Amino acid sequence: MKNMDVSNAMSIKMDDIFASLPEMPDFEEGIRRAPKRPLHLNKAEIALALKNALRYLPEAWHNTLAPEFLDELLTYGRIYGYRFRPVGRIWGKPIDEYQGKCVEGKAFQVMIENNLNFDIALYPYELVTYGETGQVCQNWMQYRIIKKYLENVTQDQTLVVESGHPLGLFKSAPTSPRAIITNAMMIGLFDDQENWERAMSLGVANYGQMTAGGWMYIGPQGIVHGTYGTLLNAARMELGVPEDGDMTGKLFVTSGLGGMSGAQGKAIEIANGVGIIAEVDLSRIQTRFDQGWVSQITWDAAETFVAAKKAVAEKKAVAIAFHGNVVDLLEYAVDNNIPIELLSDQTSCHVAHGGGYCPQGLTFEQRTDMLKNDPEGFTKKVDASLVHHYTLIKTLVERGTYFFDYGNAFMRAVFDAGVTEICKNGENTLDGFVFPSYVEDIMGPLMFDYGYGPFRWVCLSGKESDLLKTDQAAMACIDPDRRSQDRDNYIWIRDAQKNKLVVGTQARILYQDAMGRVTIALKFNDMVRKGEIGPVMLGRDHHDTGGTDSPFRETANIKDGSNIMADMAIQCFAGNCARGMSLVALHNGGGVGIGKAINGGFGLVLDGSSRVDDIIRRAMLWDVMGGVARRSWARNENSMETCVEFNDMWKGEAHITIPYLTDKNMIADLVDAKCKK
Numbered sequence: 001m002k003n004m005d006v007s008n009a010m011s012i013k014m015d016d017i018f019a020s021l022p023e024m025p026d027f028e029e030g031i032r033r034a035p036k037r038p039l040h041l042n043k044a045e046i047a048l049a050l051k052n053a054l055r056y057l058p059e060a061w062h063n064t065l066a067p068e069f070l071d072e073l074l075t076y077g078r079i080y081g082y083r084f085r086p087v088g089r090i091w092g093k094p095i096d097e098y099q100g101k102c103v104e105g106k107a108f109q110v111m112i113e114n115n116l117n118f119d120i121a122l123y124p125y126e127l128v129t130y131g132e133t134g135q136v137c138q139n140w141m142q143y144r145i146i147k148k149y150l151e152n153v154t155q156d157q158t159l160v161v162e163s164g165h166p167l168g169l170f171k172s173a174p175t176s177p178r179a180i181i182t183n184a185m186m187i188g189l190f191d192d193q194e195n196w197e198r199a200m201s202l203g204v205a206n207y208g209q210m211t212a213g214g215w216m217y218i219g220p221q222g223i224v225h226g227t228y229g230t231l232l233n234a235a236r237m238e239l240g241v242p243e244d245g246d247m248t249g250k251l252f253v254t255s256g257l258g259g260m261s262g263a264q265g266k267a268i269e270i271a272n273g274v275g276i277i278a279e280v281d282l283s284r285i286q287t288r289f290d291q292g293w294v295s296q297i298t299w300d301a302a303e304t305f306v307a308a309k310k311a312v313a314e315k316k317a318v319a320i321a322f323h324g325n326v327v328d329l330l331e332y333a334v335d336n337n338i339p340i341e342l343l344s345d346q347t348s349c350h351v352a353h354g355g356g357y358c359p360q361g362l363t364f365e366q367r368t369d370m371l372k373n374d375p376e377g378f379t380k381k382v383d384a385s386l387v388h389h390y391t392l393i394k395t396l397v398e399r400g401t402y403f404f405d406y407g408n409a410f411m412r413a414v415f416d417a418g419v420t421e422i423c424k425n426g427e428n429t430l431d432g433f434v435f436p437s438y439v440e441d442i443m444g445p446l447m448f449d450y451g452y453g454p455f456r457w458v459c460l461s462g463k464e465s466d467l468l469k470t471d472q473a474a475m476a477c478i479d480p481d482r483r484s485q486d487r488d489n490y491i492w493i494r495d496a497q498k499n500k501l502v503v504g505t506q507a508r509i510l511y512q513d514a515m516g517r518v519t520i521a522l523k524f525n526d527m528v529r530k531g532e533i534g535p536v537m538l539g540r541d542h543h544d545t546g547g548t549d550s551p552f553r554e555t556a557n558i559k560d561g562s563n564i565m566a567d568m569a570i571q572c573f574a575g576n577c578a579r580g581m582s583l584v585a586l587h588n589g590g591g592v593g594i595g596k597a598i599n600g601g602f603g604l605v606l607d608g609s610s611r612v613d614d615i616i617r618r619a620m621l622w623d624v625m626g627g628v629a630r631r632s633w634a635r636n637e638n639s640m641e642t643c644v645e646f647n648d649m650w651k652g653e654a655h656i657t658i659p660y661l662t663d664k665n666m667i668a669d670l671v672d673a674k675c676k677k
């Protein structure tokens with residue numbers, strides 16, 4: 001086969017997409033850059049990585065690009081193809097400004113470009129949207145081809161994207177997904193950090209996180225509602241706040257003002273409490289300050305706690321960003337006997353050794369240098385810092401603090417650093433950890449078990465007026481008197497505009513249960529049909545009732561032993577494909593790291609058609625209830641109740657298997673009598 005034959009065989013021509021070699025773009029000052037990623041490749045593998053990257057490009061450019069790509073690989077640990085990044089700002093524009101042969105093709109371009117917006121993406125030049133490593137795709141060649149395919153995809157085709165690689169456009173039907181995406185789905189034997197890093201460097205894997213590689217990230221707002229709900233409920237459960245109360249006069253201490261963690265300041269203020277958020281990277285503090293998502297910046301621990309104490313006494317809602325290491329902050333609190341009511345952590349411990357956790361004793365800049373020049377020394381420092389961090393938390397908990405793990409694999413990282421006492425059984429992670437995790441204790445039983453999850457939408461017209469109309473419509477669909485969750489959700493959407501949550505596209509997050517999501521989606525589609533609003537992209541975070549199997553997080557409150565299985569997430573993905581969601585995604589890893597979770601999500605473009613009404617009715621209900629059904633089968637009480645209601649409501653049309661419960665004492669007595677261990 002000759003390259004000429006290859007070129008002739010493609011009707012959408014790479015020679016056109018890469019007709020000329022763009023100039024190497026300048027990197028804009030002040031835009032964060034990803035640190036060097038681990039590079040474990042030998043010489044033969046480096047050659048393979050170069051061939052892999054060059055297969056996107058016409059032969060004419062190979063001699064120029066081969067040394068350039070080699071330099072990128074050796075310098076950054078990855079080949080990003082920087083040269084092919086379009087010059088200037090990328091952002092999610094109004095849908096009418098995109099080319100395409102169907103509304104979905106244009107809608108996905110809005111979503112992708114929103115994920116790469118300088119205001120939103122963590123490392124936009126490296127296509128990282130959030131979570132330290134969560135990428136839209138691997139490199140800018142893929143980006144250009146995906147964009148071209150989205151301009152060409154028709155109602156009778158499906159774009160297949162495998163770990164960022166656009167495999168092609170395949171024949172399907174108007175009722176099929178327009179895009180099916182998978183990221184980092186590794187074979188079990190090789191499903192570990194080192195093989196994944198190798199695959200990333202070779203250019204055959206992409207880390208999708210959750211909504212980065214699924215193109216449904218909507219900026220930091222996407223996580224604010226969940227954080228708000230978590231904080232409110234933690235305070236209600238542990239600090240004596242009444243069921244309808246908020247966090248007035250309560251102090252929450254945490255870390256991280258990055259992609260998702262950046263939501264913490266906003267959430268604590270909306271909940272009316274006082275927050276201290278430690279962050280080592282000043283640029284991220286500045287971003288959140290400029291957005292109005294933190295209200296004060298402090299530089300030393302003493303000053304920080306004085307400011308917090310004052311705000312608590314005055315019952316003011318304040319989010320204080322402490323520029324420094326969270327370990328230093330907690331050390332100060334322990335040494336000075338400062339009470340902390342609620343405590344958590346949102347450093348990126350799922351990649352603790354890869355840059356996600358800055359060890360005590362290093363500034364952010366020193367962390368970046370050391371990662372590049374002495375990765376082994378860096379790993380040792382991270383582990384030592386994690387062990388100390390854990391000891392400080394333990395002391396604070398002994399003094400009355402309620403600490404919860406925020407799904408960032410913090411406890412797992414502490415265990416990996418050698419602390420076995422963090423495990424419930426003192427030996428391994430099979431029985432979980434000594435501190436509660438926010439899903440295990442709060443979100444699982446109070447939200448996911450009922451089906452409440454992070455439903456979200458983007459008004460593709462880009463008009464704020466459309467978003468306000470959808471806010472009003474969604475609010476009208478909620479009965480605030482049904483459950484406390486509904487009341488919180490009602491207040492959330494009522495105040496959403498006032499809380500200025502939009503960064504990037506005109507998007508909204510709103511926790512809803514299965515029927516809530518269906519009702520709101522049908523209402524929005526009707527509004528599109530009547531021309532009251534432009535098309536809408538519906539979706540959700542993968543961090544939801546049914547989308548994610550993750551024993552350290554989303555499925556941490558599954559106690560029938562099935563928390564090590566990933567059947568639910570895969571069934572959710574397959575079921576959404578079968579029922580015609582516009583975009584369907586399935587990923588390995590998510591927020592807890594490779595091999596530790598399988599997560600999936602969807603996007604559904606509302607175009608006002610009755611075809612979409614049908615998809616809403618059959619797919620949205622499945623998307624949530626598949627998860628509730630599995631939680632019910634694990635004997636989670638709130639899910640069982642929800643399934644009883646479901647079976648009653650859908651008699652003759654749908655049916656969930658519900659578990660019989662056993663007499664606890666009968667089983668315990670029997671096992672005691674008959675089994676030795």
Ligand SMILES: NC(=O)c1ccc[n+]([C@@H]2O[C@H](COP(=O)([O-])OP(=O)(O)OC[C@H]3O[C@@H](n4cnc5c(N)ncnc54)[C@H](O)[C@@H]3O)[C@@H](O)[C@H]2O)c1
Pocket residue numbers: 122130131132223226227255256257258259260261262263278279280281284324325326327346347348349350351356357358359360406407408409543590591592
């Ligand atoms: N917000 C949520 O609801 C949620 C849910 C599940 C999981 N998570 C997890 O939380 C973590 C954070 O997510 P993200 O998207 O914000 O990641 P991120 O990498 O964008 O942000 C983490 C931030 O922590 C800062 N940091 C690192 N070490 C520090 C230290 N020792 N002291 C102070 N600051 C430090 C980093 O500079 C960075 O800004 C991830 O592991 C993610 O999976 C968040």
